[in-house]
Amino acid sequence: MDRIAHFLGRTLSLDGFDAPENRAAVRAGLALAALAMLLRIVFWAVTNRYWEDSLITCLHSENFAAGLGLTHVRPGEPPLHGFTSPLSVLVPLAADLVRIGLGLEFIKLVSIPAAALTVVYAVALGIHPSVRLSTPLTLMVAGFLAVEHHQILFGMAGMETQLATLILVMSFYYTVAWKPLALGISLGLCMLARPDFAFWTVIPGVYGLLHDRKRLFTVVIPVALALYLPWIAFTTLYYGSPVPHTILAKGLGYAKWYAAPGALGAAGIVKQTWTVLGEQLLLMMGPTFCGHGGSFHAFLSFGKASPVGLAMGAFALAGALLCATRRRRALWPVAGFAAVYTFYYVYLVPITFTWYKMPYLAALALLAAAGLDAALSRLSSPWRLKTQAAVAAAWVGLFAAVLPLTFLTERQIQRDIENPVRRAAGEYLRDRMQPDEAVGGEPLGYMGYFSRGNVYDWPGLDSRTVVDWSRKTPQARRSLENMLRELRPEYLFLRDTEALYAFQMPAWLRTNYHPVAAFLVDPEKAARIRWIETSMDVQYRIYKKNRPDDPKPYDQSLWPAAPPVNYLDTEKMFVFGAYFAQENLLPQSIAHYRRVTELAPGRLDAWHDLAVVLLRAGQRDAARAAADEIRRRGGRQDPVLVEALKD
Numbered sequence: 001m002d003r004i005a006h007f008l009g010r011t012l013s014l015d016g017f018d019a020p021e022n023r024a025a026v027r028a029g030l031a032l033a034a035l036a037m038l039l040r041i042v043f044w045a046v047t048n049r050y051w052e053d054s055l056i057t058c059l060h061s062e063n064f065a066a067g068l069g070l071t072h073v074r075p076g077e078p079p080l081h082g083f084t085s086p087l088s089v090l091v092p093l094a095a096d097l098v099r100i101g102l103g104l105e106f107i108k109l110v111s112i113p114a115a116a117l118t119v120v121y122a123v124a125l126g127i128h129p130s131v132r133l134s135t136p137l138t139l140m141v142a143g144f145l146a147v148e149h150h151q152i153l154f155g156m157a158g159m160e161t162q163l164a165t166l167i168l169v170m171s172f173y174y175t176v177a178w179k180p181l182a183l184g185i186s187l188g189l190c191m192l193a194r195p196d197f198a199f200w201t202v203i204p205g206v207y208g209l210l211h212d213r214k215r216l217f218t219v220v221i222p223v224a225l226a227l228y229l230p231w232i233a234f235t236t237l238y239y240g241s242p243v244p245h246t247i248l249a250k251g252l253g254y255a256k257w258y259a260a261p262g263a264l265g266a267a268g269i270v271k272q273t274w275t276v277l278g279e280q281l282l283l284m285m286g287p288t289f290c291g292h293g294g295s296f297h298a299f300l301s302f303g304k305a306s307p308v309g310l311a312m313g314a315f316a317l318a319g320a321l322l323c324a325t326r327r328r329r330a331l332w333p334v335a336g337f338a339a340v341y342t343f344y345y346v347y348l349v350p351i352t353f354t355w356y357k358m359p360y361l362a363a364l365a366l367l368a369a370a371g372l373d374a375a376l377s378r379l380s381s382p383w384r385l386k387t388q389a390a391v392a393a394a395w396v397g398l399f400a401a402v403l404p405l406t407f408l409t410e411r412q413i414q415r416d417i418e419n420p421v422r423r424a425a426g427e428y429l430r431d432r433m434q435p436d437e438a439v440g441g442e443p444l445g446y447m448g449y450f451s452r453g454n455v456y457d458w459p460g461l462d463s464r465t466v467v468d469w470s471r472k473t474p475q476a477r478r479s480l481e482n483m484l485r486e487l488r489p490e491y492l493f494l495r496d497t498e499a500l501y502a503f504q505m506p507a508w509l510r511t512n513y514h515p516v517a518a519f520l521v522d523p524e525k526a527a528r529i530r531w532i533e534t535s536m537d538v539q540y541r542i543y544k545k546n547r548p549d550d551p552k553p554y555d556q557s558l559w560p561a562a563p564p565v566n567y568l569d570t571e572k573m574f575v576f577g578a579y580f581a582q583e584n585l586l587p588q589s590i591a592h593y594r595r596v597t598e599l600a601p602g603r604l605d606a607w608h609d610l611a612v613v614l615l616r617a618g619q620r621d622a623a624r625a626a627a628d629e630i631r632r633r634g635g636r637q638d639p640v641l642v643e644a645l646k647d
Contacts, residue, residue, distance in 0.1 A: 001027050013179050014124040022127045025135040029123030029142050033116035036146035039403070040112045043156045047410040050104070050418065051355070052292070052445035054158025056461065057088040058096075058104045059449050065096035065103075070238070072462035074435070074454055081239040082462035084246045086192045086231055088160035104158050111155030111162040118145050118166040118362075125173045125366065130330035134385060137369040140392030144365045145169075147400045150290060153410065154355040161355045164193040168200070168337075168359040172366070175204040175333045178211060180219035187220065188227025194359075195244070199344065203336040246461045252470035253459020253478060254351060269347075276346045277313075278305050284361055285309035285316075285368070287402045290354050291413065291534030299402055308398065312368045319370030328370050338363045409530045416525040417538055418446065425493060425519045425540050426450025433491065438465075440484045441493035443537070456489050481505055488512070492543040495536060496560045501572045506579070513543035514550070515558035523565055532566040539564045562591035570600045577609060586617045597629075604635040611641060620645070 002018065005026045009017030016022050043049070056072065060083055064070040070089065071079035083089050091110055092103025119142045125131060126138030133141075145151055145165070155162025171186035183204060190197040201224070208216030235242045280296075286308030287299040298306045320335040322328040341360050345352055372391060376384050422443070429439055429451040437454065441447060444457035458480040460466025469487060470478050484492060485508065492513055499509060521538040532538065541560065544550075563573050577592035593610035596603060607629045614623035624645050630637050 001030055004030060008120060012120070012124075013177075013182055014120075014173075015128055015177055017124055017127075025123060025127050025138050028135070028139050029119060032123075032139065032142045032146045033119040036115040036119050037112050039147060040115055040152055040156050043152050043407055043410070044108055046407050047156075047414055049153070049157040049410050049414050051154060051157035051159050052422075052443060053355070054088075054104065054107070055445035055449035057083045057085070057160075058092050058107075058158065060089045061093035061096045061103045062100050064093060065100045072448060073464075079239060080462060080464060081235060081241070081243075081245045084244050085160045085164070085194055087163055087189075090192070091160065091163065092158075107158050107160065108156050114162045114166045115146070115151070115155065118162070118169050121166070121169045121173050122362070122366070125169070125176060126369070128173070128177055128330070130176060131328075133369050133373060134388055136385060136388040136392045137373055140372075140388075140396060141362075141365045141369050143392070143396035144399065145362060147396060147403065148361075149287070149399065149403060149406045150284065150354060151358055151361075152403075153406075154358065159355055160193060161358050164197075165359045165362055167193045168197070169362055171200070171204065172334055172337075172363070175207055176330050178207075180208075180212070180215040181223060184220040184223025185227065187224040191224070191228040192231060194356075195247070196344070199340050200337050203333050203340070206336075207333055245464075245467065249460040249463075249467050249470070252467060255475055255478070273346055277342065278310065281342070281345060281357060281360070282306065282309040282313035284354075284357065285312040285364060287398045289402070289406050289409065289531055289534065291531060292536045295534045297531040297534050300398070308395070312395065313364070315369075315371035315375065316364045316367040317371070318374060319367035319372075322370055322374050323367075328374075331366065331370055334363050334366050338367055405530060412525070412529045413535060416529060417521050417535060421519045421521055421540055422446035422537055423450055425517070425542060428517055428519075428542065429453055429491060429493075437490035438487075439491040439493050439542075440487060440489040442480055442495075442498070443493070447493055456483065456487055458483060488545065490545050494541060494543065496539040496541065496564045497536070497567060499541065499560055500563070500576055501567075501569070507583070509543065510559075511546075513545055515541045515555070516544045517542045518558050521565065526565045533568055535566060538566050559588075561588050563595045567595075568599065570596050570603070570606075573599075574603070574606055574609075577606070577613070581609070581613050581616075586613055589613045590617065597626075601629075602633065604630050604633060607633075607635075608638060608641065611645075615641075615644060 002023070005023075006018040008014060017026055059072050060070055063072070068075050069079040071077075072082040073080050088107075092107045095102035095106030122142045122145055123138055126133040126141060151162070151165070167186055167189045171183065171190055174183035174186050187201050187204060190201060204220070205216065208220055232242045239245075283296055283298055283301075283304075283306045286301070286306035288306070289297040289299075291297075298304075298309075300306065300308055316338070319328065319331070320338055323332040323335040338360070341363070345357070345360070372388065376387050379387060423446055426447050427450050429447070430453065433439065433451060433453040438456050439447065439451065439453060440456040442458045444455055444461055448455045448457070448462065456463050456466050458466065459478075460470060465487065466483060469483060473482070480498065485505075500506065519540045519542075526532055526538060529535070539560075541558065567573070573592045573596050577589050577596065580586070580589035580592060590610065590613050593606055593613060596606040597610060600606065607626050611623045611626035611630075614626060627637060627641055627645060
């Protein structure tokens with residue numbers, strides 16, 4: 001292990017990595033690096049997970065390898081810059097050029113050593129002479145990066161996330177240690193990993209202006225530009241612009257969800273700060289599970305906040321403030337990154353997805369370690385180290401303890417939702433869509449990858465048609481519903497939650513489309529999936545545009561009849577119970593009212609309306625039982641209903 005440390009120290013230019021006083025920290029860090037690789041291999045073998053967005057980028061690389069261009073769109077159309085991270089395409093492309101289809105697995109393979117190197121750089125930063133975190137706190141940061149579930153998930157599901165985290169932590173180290181050549185390389189890679197890292201590159205520039213202006217301009221900037229400018233030149237010539245189409249699409253489609261801090265007012269700023277920072281960002285400083293990137297299941301939480309996450313967030317804030325002092329001055333670039341990106345995520349783009357935040361959490365972990373060091377500094381030396389070790393072991397141990405559950409759940413999601421629902425739907429369309437037809441819906445990854453057809457996705461990540469529509473549509477009217485109403489693709493690919501609740505379109509759907517296939521998670525399997533409420537994609541249906549020569553009547557059994565198995569919004573279900581009753585769609589109405597009474601048995605109005613609809617459907621005994629529930633729960637029965645039940 002000492003030989004490995006010596007090799008890494010010399011190869012990566014890591015100060016003090018093979019020094020005797022750092023031997024214990026380095027050895028333990030290398031053990032954590034090995035653990036990081038092992039956990040990712042196990043995750044890969046157990047789950048064979050594919051994230052939605054990884055399929056978007058890998059289709060670009062496969063198309064290029066097949067001679068169709070570096071694009072997601074159909075052959076014959078001008079290429080479209082439909083990915084945000086260049087590395088997310090360039091890395092799988094290296095394998096797809098060998099054999100098409102290998103790229104999706106290759107980026108997983110690359111993520112394994114990338115995880116180990118992320119741990120190594122975290123240890124190198126902690127033991128650096130200008131930082132000098134204690135061994136327990138250095139290993140706390142390294143352990144977090146090694147075992148936290150989402151640090152494992154996204155890279156091993158085909159995303160560039162692990163590479164982005166590695167490159168950022170690497171650039172942290174080379175900024176603090178001031179290694180101009182290595183820093184220039186890492187900053188160039190930062191821009192290739194994530195375009196928004198452009199905000200971060202300014203901070204090492206300021207550091208260089210203050211410490212070594214000559215080598216900043218002669219080494220750091222030229223090397224970084226030498227790595228990044230060829231990409232800018234290529235995209236400008238190939239696509240017509242260096243700005244990814246995805247950024248344009250998100251800027252137009254999500255614009256109404258953004259609000260400048262000045263427009264929020266004092267109360268709005270406080271609310272948004274808590275909602276994004278407290279309930280999303282800091283939530284992940286404690287152990288969590290995120291099904292499809294949207295909602296969270298937080299372990300050891302109260303309400304929508306995690307006490308573990310809030311505590312570590314408080315330590316991170318303390319660590320950031322300490323960077324103004326001499327003792328922690330070396331970490332001010334890390335604090336600067338955290339400050340800039342906290343503002344970015346909370347106020348500028350408050351709907352960023354979970355996988356964007358992994359590098360940010362690495363910075364918070366480093367600052368939390370510095371804050372903990374200061375908080376425990378008044379303890380005597382032996383007790384200080386013991387307390388630090390206990391806190392570090394407890395924090396990392398919480399993340400490690402949930403891994404068996406999260407790994408098995410990810411396996412269930414891939415096996416019982418992704419493959420039989422989203423993948424199967426894409427393959428269904430692949431066998432039926434004509435070249436001049438399109439399918440419309442929100443998700444692009446599985447649909448586009450497995451159908452290889454023209455997709456009108458929302459907000460148009462890989463669709464000129466959708467972005468052109470957004471440009472000429474007032475902001476208030478930009479939505480998935482209105483896009484589908486006006487573009488009218490041949491097929492629709494809709495979650496049951498979208499068809500029923502997300503927008504008021506059941507009547508429009510019935511007038512213009514009919515369902516041709518349903519892809520629904522098996523209810524028995526769904527019942528066994530932990531935290532299924534965090535997964536959006538349990539029930540999809542494909543609808544085809546009505547044509548005069550279609551057979552009639554359509555298969556009525558394919559229409560959504562009941563709330564999705566994981567849907568929990570009782571208010572929307574109640575409203576749609578009334579809607580379906582008004583439209584004389586009684587089975588659908590009954591199903592919705594019954595679900596409300598199951599989830600909120602104290603809602604007497606739901607029991608009343610259920611009884612009424614059951615009576616209309618001729619189910620007198622069931623109606624009488626529902627009415628009896630009102631009396632049993634201490635409510636006053638409707639005299640008209642009571643009288644009707646007597647007949």
